[in-house]
Amino acid sequence: MKMLEVRDLVKDFGGLRAVDNLTLALDEGEILGLIGPNGAGKSTAFNCIAGVYPPTTGEISFKGEKINNERPWNLCKRGLARTFQIVKPFPSKTVLYNVVVGSFATTEKKPEAERKALDILHYLHLEDKKDVLARNLTIADRKRLEIARALATEPKLLLLDEVMAGLRPTEVDEMVRIIKDLRDKGVTLFIIEHIMRAIMAVSDRVVVIHFGQKIAEGTPQTVAADERVIKAYLGEEYGVS
Amino acid sequence: MKQQRLEVLSLLPVVVIAFGLPLVLHSPTYLHIIILLYFYAYLTTSWNLVGGFAGVLPLGHAAFVGIGAYSSTVLSLQYGISPWLGMIVGGVLATLVGVIIGLPTFKMRGAYFALATIAFAEGLRVMVENIDYLGPFNLNGPRGLEISPLNVGLANFMFTTKEPYYYIVLVMLVGVLALTYLISRSKLGYYLQAGGEEPEAAMSLGVNVARCKLIAMAMSSFLTALAGTFYAQFTLYIHPKSVISLDLSFEIAFIALIGGRGSIAGPILGALLLRPVSDLSRIYFGATLPGLHLIIFGIVLILVMIYQPRGLQEPLTRAYNKLLERLAARPAVGV
Numbered sequence: 407m408k409m410l411e412v413r414d415l416v417k418d419f420g421g422l423r424a425v426d427n428l429t430l431a432l433d434e435g436e437i438l439g440l441i442g443p444n445g446a447g448k449s450t451a452f453n454c455i456a457g458v459y460p461p462t463t464g465e466i467s468f469k470g471e472k473i474n475n476e477r478p479w480n481l482c483k484r485g486l487a488r489t490f491q492i493v494k495p496f497p498s499k500t501v502l503y504n505v506v507v508g509s510f511a512t513t514e515k516k517p518e519a520e521r522k523a524l525d526i527l528h529y530l531h532l533e534d535k536k537d538v539l540a541r542n543l544t545i546a547d548r549k550r551l552e553i554a555r556a557l558a559t560e561p562k563l564l565l566l567d568e569v570m571a572g573l574r575p576t577e578v579d580e581m582v583r584i585i586k587d588l589r590d591k592g593v594t595l596f597i598i599e600h601i602m603r604a605i606m607a608v609s610d611r612v613v614v615i616h617f618g619q620k621i622a623e624g625t626p627q628t629v630a631a632d633e634r635v636i637k638a639y640l641g642e643e644y645g646v647s
Numbered sequence: 648m649k650q651q652r653l654e655v656l657s658l659l660p661v662v663v664i665a666f667g668l669p670l671v672l673h674s675p676t677y678l679h680i681i682i683l684l685y686f687y688a689y690l691t692t693s694w695n696l697v698g699g700f701a702g703v704l705p706l707g708h709a710a711f712v713g714i715g716a717y718s719s720t721v722l723s724l725q726y727g728i729s730p731w732l733g734m735i736v737g738g739v740l741a742t743l744v745g746v747i748i749g750l751p752t753f754k755m756r757g758a759y760f761a762l763a764t765i766a767f768a769e770g771l772r773v774m775v776e777n778i779d780y781l782g783p784f785n786l787n788g789p790r791g792l793e794i795s796p797l798n799v800g801l802a803n804f805m806f807t808t809k810e811p812y813y814y815i816v817l818v819m820l821v822g823v824l825a826l827t828y829l830i831s832r833s834k835l836g837y838y839l840q841a842g843g844e845e846p847e848a849a850m851s852l853g854v855n856v857a858r859c860k861l862i863a864m865a866m867s868s869f870l871t872a873l874a875g876t877f878y879a880q881f882t883l884y885i886h887p888k889s890v891i892s893l894d895l896s897f898e899i900a901f902i903a904l905i906g907g908r909g910s911i912a913g914p915i916l917g918a919l920l921l922r923p924v925s926d927l928s929r930i931y932f933g934a935t936l937p938g939l940h941l942i943i944f945g946i947v948l949i950l951v952m953i954y955q956p957r958g959l960q961e962p963l964t965r966a967y968n969k970l971l972e973r974l975a976a977r978p979a980v981g982v
Binding site for chain 1: 841848850906
């Protein structure tokens with residue numbers, strides 16, 4: 407059974423077709439990268455999958471069940487979590503508070519929620535900042551906080567929307583390590599990313615979209631060598647070693 | 648651990664003073680003023696459940712005060728039902744109305760929600776002012792309803808002295824504060840605050856934001872209506888302008904914003920600061936400058952919003968915590 411299946415997904419905003427007949431699937435335990443130029447419809451596709459927008463047509467199923475019109479909070483409880491490209495922490499609350507909101511998805515009791523949140527903060531090396539207000543965090547820590555909150559809901563499938571944008575190279579390496587480790591822990595990951603070095607290193611397969619349509623799919627190597635991809639997105643100078 | 652114990656210890660004198668005050672203070676005038684102070688602190692704490700934690704700005708809570716006041720008064724005047732029972736009926740009625748208002752309006756953002764709640768409360772006031780009978784119930788239009796102080800006693804929620812009212816409203820206040828404290832540490836409290844700050848992020852983390860807000864609104868309107876019954880029994884006379892007025896809705900919001908929305912201490916601090924202003928300005932300037940207190944509130948609100956946007960509770964809480972920390976760090980001598 408596929409973890410996620412998207413079939414002929416179309417999303418129109420008025421006269422604009424943001425996602426155009428997109429079809430893709432994720433196996434359990436896979437890391438799938440989604441790349442494409444700005445405005446290609448990557449985040450819109452994510453938002454359709456995460457229940458923010460209802461698809462215009464097409465079908466989305468999660469663990470074999472159709473989830474087209476499921477609301478975001480129910481999807482979260484069923485094991486689908488996501489981060490936001492523009493991070494959305496609860497700014498006046500501490501880091502710990504932010505993560506506890508996530509861990510309440512699987513428990514009613516505050517001590518247990520707090521214990522789970524602390525475990526995740528420890529895992530992501532955010533422990534020493536647990537009492538810092540979210541609005542005072544650096545961008546790298548805010549991105550990590552997005553992941554921490556999403557992980558606290560105990561997802562089976564995690565959608566990461568540009569969690570590496572704005573990070574320093576060493577921080578990118580750290581994020582790549584975390585993503586691989588999460589997969590080893592049994593989380594399936596679907597990742598939008600612009601940093602080619604990272605997405606090529608981390609993905610099992612990559613899907614490329616342009617003007618809402620899929621123009622290529624395959625292993626990082628085949629995609630990087632694809633002429634249409636080079637023309638639409640990577641640029642002539644991009645070479646893969 | 649020790650700091651927590653100090654915190655509890657420091658609350659003790661406050662509780663002792665609050666409960667012991669009528670033993671030393673016998674002036675009915677001052678007791679009246681303090682009763683109203685507690686009444687407003689109670690109202691604002693109830694308002695705070697939705698206006699503070701859920702991050703919206705309801706400006707029509709007087710509607711619930713009115714529903715509570717009119718429900719219990721009509722039931723006791725026309726049917727001889729004890730106001731205590733009427734209090735619960737008013738609470739349930741207000742809950743229903745609160746949910747009905749909340750269903751469509753919680754989708755609105757910011758000022759639009761505030762305007763919708765004002766419109767509802769004003770609509771209710773105009774309606775009550777212009778009809779004498781609502782079905783079989785006699786509301787008596789703009790003249791209001793008078794409760795004759797005949798059957799004095801606890802069962803009838805009617806007393807000849809101020810002290811019983813003092814203790815009733817104090818118990819109500821302590822109760823609503825305890826409830827707020829428990830909610831702020833529960834899943835519902837986390838979900839409300841998360842949904843108030845970043846609804847989209849909260850939803851993606853499993854929070855049904857609209858449902859949480861409705862629950863908060865239901866609790867808040869229920870509790871607010873109880874205060875309406877208290878007010879009716881305390882003053883023994885209600886009319887649309889006294890219990891469903893815009894002034895009342897606004898004063899609650901003023902107290903909350905100046906004291907600090909979304910905190911437990913905020914409504915208390917706000918009431919402590921603003922109620923004396925309100926009373927003194929009415930005593931000394933009531934004839935020459937009616938409404939002076941609202942002007943003062945406005946000025947104070949502007950200053951607070953500029954210098955302490957989280958309300959006065961923030962710097963005070965910080966100072967208080969620092970003091971406790973220092974006390975806790977000191978080798979104990981005989982605490």
